[in-house]
Amino acid sequence: MLNPNKIKKSEAIKIIRLYEEYTRAVVAARIGPLGFPACGDFFLLSQQKEDELQEYLFGTSNLVQLGEMWGIIKEPKSKKTKLYCIICKRVQYRTLSGLVCKKGHGGASSISRTEVKKIRLRKKKREEI
Numbered sequence: 001m002l003n004p005n006k007i008k009k010s011e012a013i014k015i016i017r018l019y020e021e022y023t024r025a026v027v028a029a030r031i032g033p034l035g036f037p038a039c040g041d042f043f044l045l046s047q048q049k050e051d052e053l054q055e056y057l058f059g060t061s062n063l064v065q066l067g068e069m070w071g072i073i074k075e076p077k078s079k080k081t082k083l084y085c086i087i088c089k090r091v092q093y094r095t096l097s098g099l100v101c102k103k104g105h106g107g108a109s110s111i112s113r114t115e116v117k118k119i120r121l122r123k124k125k126r127e128e129i
């Protein structure tokens with residue numbers, strides 16, 4: 001990400017060039033004469049140039065990432081399930097990217113509370129021997 005307080009002349013020139021390319025594509029897409037060939041292509045080009053500019057300025061053009069970075073969007077609170085992680089036997093939470101336990105075992109298979117109890121009981125018996 002560029003530091004606005006330490007911007008170099010070459011970086012400023014690149015930003016202006018990218019913004020001009022973006023603006024030219026927007027002009028062609030929005031107010032090109034009726035029947036102007038490939039208005040849709042210019043719209044697509046304007047989006048590509050906008051992405052390029054955002055990547056150069058902010059390090060990404062992913063709107064979800066930018067939204068999270070700026071606190072505009074928040075990932076919804078993960079919901080506790082009745083399922084348990086097969087690896088660490090801890091409760092699993094439902095997130096946008098799937099099930100995960102507190103230990104971070106994302107996508108690990110799930111087992112029920114009853115199965116967890118059976119496993120703990122077997123382990124305990126083994127320790128007693």
Ligand SMILES: [Zn+2]
Nearest residue numbers: 085088101105
């Ligand atoms: Zn786990």
